C-alpha cells in the first residue's frame with residue numbers, strides 16, 4: 659500500500675479547515691501544524707485523521723472535528739504562562755494542542771482505558787507538561803486550582819459549579835451547554851470576580867457524565 663503523507667494532509671487541514679474558516683491566532687495555527695493528529699486516532703481509521711469531522715476513538719467516544727478544537731482553543735486566548743484544566747481527555751489531541759500554548763495542562767478522563775492510551779501517546783511524542791487523571795471532571799481538580807482557563811470537551815446541560823469556583827480572578831471557561839443532541843459553545847469570562855457569558859456557535863458533543871453533568 660502506498661504510504662500516506664500525513665504532513666501534507668495536516669498542512670491541507672490547517673489551511674482549508676482552520677485558517678479558511680477564520681482562525682487567526684498565529685500561535686494556535688502553529689500548534690495545529692506541529693501536532694500529529696494521526697497519532698491520536700485508532701490505527702484502523704488513521705487515513706481519515708485529517709478529515710473535516712469528528713472520529714470514533716473507542717468506548718463510544720470521539721475526537722472532535724479539527725475546526726471545533728481550534729475554535730475552542732482560540733477562544734481561551736492562552737498565554738505561555740497559563741495553567742489549563744481540561745475535562746474529557748478522550749484521545750488527548752485537544753490537550754496536546756493546549757500543551758503547546760500554555761505552561762501546563764491538567765486533564766481528567768472518566769474512562770481509564772482512554773486515559774491510559776492518551777498518557778501513552780503523550781509519552782510517545784515526548785510531551786512533558788500534561789498531567790492526567792481518571793475521575794469525574796465535573797468535580798474539578800482542586801489540588802492544582804485555580805486555573806487560568808478551563809475547557810470542557812463534553813456536553814453539559816449546565817455549567818458545573820465546582821469548575822466556576824476553580825477559575826482564577828481573570829480566567830476563561832469554554833463548554834458546550836444544552837440538550838443531548840445539540841449544544842451552544844459557551845464562553846465564560848471572569849474579570850475581578852464578575853462573570854460574563856458569550857454564546858459562540860452551535861455544536862454537538864458526547865455527554866458530560868458525572869455529578870454535575872447531564873441529567874438523563
Ligand code: SAH
Nearest residue numbers: 721746748749751752768795811866867868
Ligand atoms: N478532548 C477529546 C475529545 C473528548 S470526547 C479529544 O481531544 O480527543 C469527551 C470525553 O469526555 C470522553 O472521552 C468522555 O469519556 C469524557 N467524559 C465525559 N464525562 C466526563 C467526566 N465527568 N469527567 C471526565 N471525563 C468525562
